[in-house]
Amino acid sequence: MKDIFFDLSVRSVRLNFLRSLLASIGIVIGVVAISSMGMLGTNMQLQVKEQLSASANTITITPDAVRMSPGSTASSGIDKTQLNEIKESAGNNVIIPIHRSSTRFTVGSTNGRGSIYGMDQNDVMKFLTISEGDNLNGESDALVGSTLATNLGIKIGSRLKIGEENKSVTRPVVRVSGILTARGMTADGVMADNAIIVSDNWYTSHFGDENLYDQVNVIVKNVDSIPDVESAIDDKVNRKTQVIRISDASSRLSSISSTLGTITTFILAIGAISLVVAAVSIFNVMMMSVNERIQEIGILLSIGTEKGEIRRMFLYEAFILGIIGALFGGICSLVIGYSVVGAMIGSTTYFFLPESIIYVPEGMVIGVVVCVISGLYPAWRASNMDPIDALRAE
Amino acid sequence: MGCEKAEARLICTVMSESPLIRLDDVSKIYNLESGDFTALDHVSLEIQENEFIAIMGPSGSGKSTMMNQLGILDVPTSGKLYIDGRDVSLMTALERTHMRRDIIGYIFQKFYLIPLLTAYENVEYPLILKYKRRDNSGKAAAVLKSVGFDSDMSAHRPNQLSGGQQQRVAIARALVNDPKIILCDEPTGNLDRKTGIQIMDILVGLHQEGKTVILVTHDPKIAEYAHRTIELEDGRVVKS
Numbered sequence: 001m002k003d004i005f006f007d008l009s010v011r012s013v014r015l016n017f018l019r020s021l022l023a024s025i026g027i028v029i030g031v032v033a034i035s036s037m038g039m040l041g042t043n044m045q046l047q048v049k050e051q052l053s054a055s056a057n058t059i060t061i062t063p064d065a066v067r068m069s070p071g072s073t074a075s076s077g078i079d080k081t082q083l084n085e086i087k088e089s090a091g092n093n094v095i096i097p098i099h100r101s102s103t104r105f106t107v108g109s110t111n112g113r114g115s116i117y118g119m120d121q122n123d124v125m126k127f128l129t130i131s132e133g134d135n136l137n138g139e140s141d142a143l144v145g146s147t148l149a150t151n152l153g154i155k156i157g158s159r160l161k162i163g164e165e166n167k168s169v170t171r172p173v174v175r176v177s178g179i180l181t182a183r184g185m186t187a188d189g190v191m192a193d194n195a196i197i198v199s200d201n202w203y204t205s206h207f208g209d210e211n212l213y214d215q216v217n218v219i220v221k222n223v224d225s226i227p228d229v230e231s232a233i234d235d236k237v238n239r240k241t242q243v244i245r246i247s248d249a250s251s252r253l254s255s256i257s258s259t260l261g262t263i264t265t266f267i268l269a270i271g272a273i274s275l276v277v278a279a280v281s282i283f284n285v286m287m288m289s290v291n292e293r294i295q296e297i298g299i300l301l302s303i304g305t306e307k308g309e310i311r312r313m314f315l316y317e318a319f320i321l322g323i324i325g326a327l328f329g330g331i332c333s334l335v336i337g338y339s340v341v342g343a344m345i346g347s348t349t350y351f352f353l354p355e356s357i358i359y360v361p362e363g364m365v366i367g368v369v370v371c372v373i374s375g376l377y378p379a380w381r382a383s384n385m386d387p388i389d390a391l392r393a394e
Numbered sequence: 395m396g397c398e399k400a401e402a403r404l405i406c407t408v409m410s411e412s413p414l415i416r417l418d419d420v421s422k423i424y425n426l427e428s429g430d431f432t433a434l435d436h437v438s439l440e441i442q443e444n445e446f447i448a449i450m451g452p453s454g455s456g457k458s459t460m461m462n463q464l465g466i467l468d469v470p471t472s473g474k475l476y477i478d479g480r481d482v483s484l485m486t487a488l489e490r491t492h493m494r495r496d497i498i499g500y501i502f503q504k505f506y507l508i509p510l511l512t513a514y515e516n517v518e519y520p521l522i523l524k525y526k527r528r529d530n531s532g533k534a535a536a537v538l539k540s541v542g543f544d545s546d547m548s549a550h551r552p553n554q555l556s557g558g559q560q561q562r563v564a565i566a567r568a569l570v571n572d573p574k575i576i577l578c579d580e581p582t583g584n585l586d587r588k589t590g591i592q593i594m595d596i597l598v599g600l601h602q603e604g605k606t607v608i609l610v611t612h613d614p615k616i617a618e619y620a621h622r623t624i625e626l627e628d629g630r631v632v633k634s
Contacts, residue, residue, distance in 0.1 A: 004515070004522045011510040299506045302467055303567070304495020304523050306488065387467050391506065 005309055009316035012289060013324075020321055023285040026278030027325025028332060031367040033271030035333035036340050038359030039351065041264025043341045046350040048185055048256055055188040056249040058127070059218040059230055061086060062189070064245050077212035078244060082237050086216055086244075089236040090229055093220045096123045098190065099203045100214040105196065106161040106171070107152050114148055115195040116162070118203020127219060128192060132156060133178030136199050142174035143197040146182040154179070160196065162206065172206050174198060185256075187249035188217050226250075275366065278325070279374045286318055286378035297382050298390025307383040314382050318375025322368035330364045412479050414574065414606055415441040415464060420473035422459050422629075433459035435629035436473070441608065443574065446601045448620035449610045456629040457610045458579070464608060465498055465577050466490045478574065495523050499568030499605075503580035505560040507552035507567070513559075514538065514548035517566040524571055537566045541596055558589035565596055576600060578609035582616055594619050 013020045063076045078086075078097070087095050099118035104111060121136040124143065133156040136143060144154050154160070154176055161171040174196070183192050204210040220229055230246050237244050290297070300310060337360070342348045350356055422434040434456050441447060451457050462468040463475055466482055475482045478497055482490065500506075507516045518534040539545060543562045552560055561581065568576060578597065582590030598619060601607045609620065617623050625633035 004511075004519065004528070007515075008508075008510050015510065295506075296508060296510070299508055301491075302465070302494065302506075303500060303520060304491055306491050306523075309523070388462055391502075 003316075005313040006316050008313050009320055012293070012317055013320050016289070019285055019288070020324070023281050024321050024325035024328065026281040027275075027322060027367045027371060028329040030271070030275030030278040030370065031326055031329025031363040032332045032336050033274040034268060034366060035329070035359045035363035036337040037267040037271040038264065038363065039333075039337040039356050040340055040344060041260065041267055042356045042359065043345050043348075043350050045257055045260045045264065046353065046356065047345055047347060048260060049253060051184040052187040052249050052253050052256065054183075055127070055186045057220050057223050057226075058188040059220065059226060059233070059246060059248050060187070060189045061216040061218065061233065062214070062245050062247075064242050077209060077214055078216050079213075080211040082244065083211075083213065083216060085236045086218070086233055089232040090218050091232075093218050093229060094123075094126055096120075096126060096217040096219065097200075097213040098215045098217060099200065099207065099209055101203075101207055103162055103196070104164050106165060107154055107158055110152055111165065112148070112152055114145075115191060116203070116207075117190060117192070117195055117197045118200050118207070119197065120200050124197065127188065127190070127217070128183075128197070129181040130178040131181040133176070136177060136197070138175070138177075139199065139202055140172070140174050141177040141199070143178045143180055144176055145180050145193040145195045145197075147193040148195065149176075149179045162196070172202075174202070187252040189215055190217070275370050278367075279370045282318060282321055282371050282374040283378065285321070286314065286375045287381075289317060290314065290378045290382045293382075294385065294390050294393040297385050298387050298393065301385065301387035302391060310383040311379040314379035315372060315375050318371045318379070319368065321375075322371025325371065326364035326367040329367055330360050333360045333363060412476070413440040414443040414445075414478060415439075416474075416476040417463070417470075418474040418476070420463065420470040420475055422456075422463065422468070423471045432629050434463065434470070437629070437631055438473075439624065439631060439634060441606065443606055444601070444604055446598075446607045446619065446621045447609070448617035448623045449608065449626065450612070450614075450617055450623055451626035454628075455626040457626055459629070460626065461577055461579050461608075461610055464575070465500060466494055495520060496571055497574045499571070499573040499576045501561070501564050501568050501576065501578040501581045503583040505552070505557070505564045505584070507560055507563055509552055512549050512551055513543065513555060513563045516552070516563055517570050520567060520571045534566075534570055537570045538563070541566045541569070542592070557585050558592065561585060561589070561593050562596075565593070569600070574606055576605050576607045578607065580611055581609060582611075582613070590616070 061078065063078050083095075083097055096119060101116050102113065103116045104113050106112070124130075124135055128143070130143065131146065142160060144160075148154060156176055156178065158176045160174050160176065162174060163169075163171045165171070180192050180197070183190075185191075218229060218233070220226055226248055230248065233244075234246055297310060301307075338348060338351055341351050417437050417439040420434055420437045421432065424431045424433060437460070449457050449460060459468070463470060464477075466477065469475070469483050477493065480493070485493070507513075508519065511519060514534060517538050518529045521529040521534060535545065535548070538548065541562045543559065543566060547555060547559060552563070555563065561584075576597070581597065582593055585593060594616060597607055597609070607620075609616070611617055623633065624631060
């Protein structure tokens with residue numbers, strides 16, 4: 001059945017087309033804000049998730065600095081004994097002991113600061129990729145991360161002076177043999193993009209800590225065996241007191257996802273503010289519509305229209321404004337959201353995934369609901385008018 | 395019901411135990427900032443079914459207030475108003491709305507058609523209110539035709555019609571739910587003499603068909619069409 005009250009609402013919207021359209025633009029903006037912000041946040045999460053899953057096969061073991069047993073050495077590191085225990089309990093998976101520190105360095109006349117990792121040159125290729133040049137060969141060879149290389153103009157053959165600049169001391173020099181491929185954010189604790197990688201020997205001879213590692217990575221052959229390997233290591237090494245912390249991509253993922261989730265909620269809330277503004281403009285337009293139609297409301301009431309029917313008529317009108325705003329908003333969200341995600345994240349790979357694109361229909365539904373809620377009071381006011389007073393209105 | 399045939403109707407009217415409309419010591423007092431204003435002052439009145447009544451009186455005499463009471467747009471401040479045997483003050487707002495829709499037809503001086511609806515839809519509207527669906531029985535078209543409205547104009551909006559045409563549509567709208575009572579508030583007030591006479595002829599015809607017609611007018615010539623004239627002055631009935 002075609003509802004005459006719906007017809008009346010459609011005609012009222014058409015009669016005041018420009019005004020209705022302008023009010024709907026508020027909803028369009030609100031829907032676009034909510035959808036784009038939601039999609040941006042989700043795409044950010046998905047992007048980070050994928051980067052972290054690239055090292056999903058890695059268990060990261062770090063010393064438990066807080067619970068060092070009394071009487072142990074001052075350095076918080078994984079010692080030779082613990083490393084052997086890890087090797088024993090980790091089965092035939094790949095074990096990569098890593099030294100890590102932060103250092104100042106100089107390239108030509110430019111000073112910089114970054115992480116420096118020391119590891120066996122044979123381990124490098126097990127989890128890092130060299131985009132340019134070769135692996136560590138000579139004793140004083142070094143690999144540099146892609147960001148570092150780009151920012152400081154480091155090339156193959158460049159020489160880096162490592163350590164704080166001090167006129168009284170000659171700083172050790174490494175020669176760049178290769179530049180690593182960008183890794184982005186990874187879950188294995190090796191943030192190589194802004195780092196210098198040197199051989200284990202070079203590191204210990206300049207930074208000390210021989211046989212005392214900052215981190216041990218276990219690359220498992222079968223991802224499903226991670227919980228078993230972790231508990232085997234835990235049982236073996238942490239049997240008395242907890243001396244090491246064991247983590248993997250899933251635990252890092254959940255903490256990073258939770259942080260990103262909070263950020264997404266925050267930016268969604270900012271988007272929602274625009275919907276509040278839209279709600280006020282819809283409310284205003286609906287009140288204008290009611291005020292302009294007082295006599296018509298009087299006629300409708302006097303010839304036997306029920307209050308509920310009058311309310312319905314105005315709620316339909318708010319609903320129509322919401323639908324117009326939501327439809328335009330949905331289309332604009334796709335276009336603007338796609339551009340924003342592309343510009344801010346640099347990739348739209350995940351844009352059309354359900355968990356991202358769902359923000360468009362969600363934003364549209366919220367837009368319509370906001371419109372109808374804004375129409376509640378004007379509709380109530382219209383339905384409760386005194387028919388005699390309403391008829392007298394000019 | 396035995397009162398549907400024309401010859402039986404007169405007998406029914408005479409024999410009817412209760413009048414169609416009864417005002418029993420009705421007063422309507424408006425609380426204004428300048429003090430209370432008594433628009434109707436202890437009015438008692440009976441109107442039988444199939445009467446043709448004119449209500450006259452100078453401005454401010456209470457004619458409009460009386461019409462609002464008869465049309466159940468308002469309720470008395472004191473006294474009792476019975477319409478079709480029911481005490482209006484005991485009815486809920488929804489029951490009063492349904493009574494307005496089902497047994498009362500309004501014809502206003504300013505026509506008061508719904509501007510967003512076409513002539514046909516204006517007439518169809520009360521049917522939709524009553525039956526909750528669009529009219530496919532042809533009743534709206536038939537009633538429009540019966541009041542002499544040109545069917546070619548059915549799709550026109552009120553602002554595209556002349557005053558006479560609008561009033562015909564308004565009469566058709568008032569009649570379409572087959573009400574017992576037709577209330578007319580200066581029905582010819584906005585029309586030229588000739589069109590006014592045509593409209594009055596339609597009202598006379600409706601009375602002959604058995605409707606109870608109550609009209610408010612300033613014009614003694616129009617009042618002459620009625621069989622009884624009620625004169626109001628300062629909210630009181632001075633002639634009935």
